[in-house]
Every structure is written in structure tokens, then in C-alpha cells.
Amino acid sequence: MNPFRYERARDAASAVALLAEVPTGAFLGGGTNLVDLMKLGVATPELLVDVARLPFDRIESLPDGGLRIGGAVRNSELAADRTVRTRYPVLAQAVLAGASGQLRNLATTGGNLLQRTRCVYFQDVSKPCNKREPGSGCSAREGYNRELAVLGASEACIATHPSDMAVAMAALDAVVRVQGLKGERTIPLVDFHRLPGDEPHRDTVIEHGELITAVDLPPLPFAARSRYRKVRDRASYAFALVSVAAALDVAGGVVRDVRIALGGVAHKPWRATNAEAALRGAPATEESFRRAADAELSGARPLPGNAFKVPLARTVIVRTLRDLAEDLR
Secondary structure (H helix, E strand, C coil), rough: CCCCEECCCCCCHHHHHHHHHHCCCCEEECCCCCCHHHHHHHCCEEEEEEEECCCCCCEEECCCCCCCCCCCCCCHHHHHHHHHHHHHHHHHHHHHHHCCCCHHCCHHHHHHCCCCCCCCCCCCCCCCEEECCCCCCCHHHHHCCCCCCCCCCECCCCCCCCCCCHHHHHHHEEEEEEEEEEEEEEEEEEHCCCCCCCCCCCCEECCCEEEEEEEEEECCCCCCCCEEEEECCCCCCCCEEEEEEEEEEECCCCCEEEEEECCCCCCCEEEEHHHHHHHHHCCCHHHHHHHHHHHHHCCCCCCHHHHHHHHHHHHHHHHHHHHHHHHHH
């Protein structure tokens, strides 16, 4: 463990100011990802600013009918919230599909969004990794890549984002609220995480020192009919090979609206906009669902070790949408 300084923030403004002074510093929420990376030598912050006790631990209804989830809300509290379970069940299901009960009791909303990839080469400081050390190379391209990206990857990086919660939030058109030295700003969650391009070390679009204070979910009535399905190597405590978050609105046997996001397949939660466009106005049938999945996955560029993810994603998309359609009958 490298030496570091620890400060407990009094409020959001002081937290932001403290971190802005130290380019290698980091915010500390639950610590379920950051502390692990520090133990591995992947993260070596000189300063930790503890924000876990700031007053962002509430879930509140918004005047427009949406929901605000504080950045310090624990994952276990989010999954158990009655409003979330009723109006946004896909989110509760996604949170419960992640990690273990013990970790969910510690992990926060903001930290969940900011967790880093579980690519084995990123976590192994003895191996080249562009995400950990820009310009050093990507060991995964010619190495072990079974769990890595098939969509939106680059020559520099094929890592995947590990969050389940973020996939559901991407499907729900969530908006992230952050506070920095210049004040507060909002970022649509679909734009919050980056594709790797030639800068894979940059996971998100937030600037150093910006603090996630909340995530807003818009009012989306048909999100009450939503589902999260996760395929993994074992029944619990495993990251997604492929996951699907979906909400479906059907009237008269025709898809009126739909939201779909994929996990385990890209450097960010992957909003399936091509599949959504193919489905709107189409019959709510398995054939339509299959065509929509094919439209989304036509851009996949798998490697030999993870080529199985493409047919797997197609199957999981179709199965999830079919189950939702059957529930509406």
C-alpha cells in the first residue's frame, strides 16, 4: 500500500476544493472498487477525500414525477426502495444482480458509476495496459479476452464497463448531476461514460474534482414494465458476459415505445438505439425482436475469444423482450 493523505469532507464545496488541489487525488465513497485497486497498485492516489457522509444519501420524488437518487445512496437501499421497485423495477433487479449483499451495503450510487474495468490486464501491473499506462499497449487483444468488448472497442482497448446498475440507468434515460469548482452541471448517462478510442484511460467525461451528487430518473410510465437479465459464469457474485435492461410499451400488438441497454459488451453501458428504432411501430413479435437485435449487433467486432457474445446477446435481447411482451398480454 502506498502512503496517502485522508480527509473527511464537511460539504460538497470543500470536497471539490480539496480534490482540485491534488491531481492524483480521489473521492472515497464505499471504497469497494477503489480500495481494491489501491491494494493491487493500480490506483495510487496521494489524497482520499471521504464523501460518504455528505447529505446525498436520499431518494426523493421530483416535481415532474421523476426520481432523484443521491450519489451516496447505498446500493442495497436503492434496490430495496419501494418507489424504485414499483416504478423502475429494471433498476432494482440490476442492482441486486451485482456483487454480494455485503458489497451492496457499502457501495454507493456515485461509486458504482465510476467503478473501473475488471479486465485482468488492467488489474495486473506487470502487464502492458493502455488504460492503466497510456501508450504501453493492449495485452488483451492477443491474450485472454473472453469477457471483453464486442461493440465500440478500439485498437487501444477492448475493456468492458462492469456495472449492472449503470446499464439499467442508461435504459431509463438517467441524468447524472455533478458539482465542480465551476458549479453544478448535468450529463445524460448515455454520454457520461466514454468509448475507448485512443484515450482508454479516460472512463468518463467528468473533470478531475467533479463530484457526483445525484442521478435523476425521468418520469417514464412504461418503465414499470421493465426487466433486467444477466448472463454470467455463475449464479452470483460474477460480472456479466452479457446483460440486457429493457422496458417495453405495447398497444394493440404494436411496439409504441421501447428502451434497451446492454452490459458486458462495451467500454460503457451500451444503449441499443438501432434496436429501439427498428422496434418502434413494429409488431411485438419474436421475429421483430430478432430483427431488432440483428440491427444492433451488426456492428459487433468480436475477437476469437469472445465471438460467442454476439449470438448470446441476440438470444438475451430476444428473450427479454419476448418475456416483457408476454407479460403485457
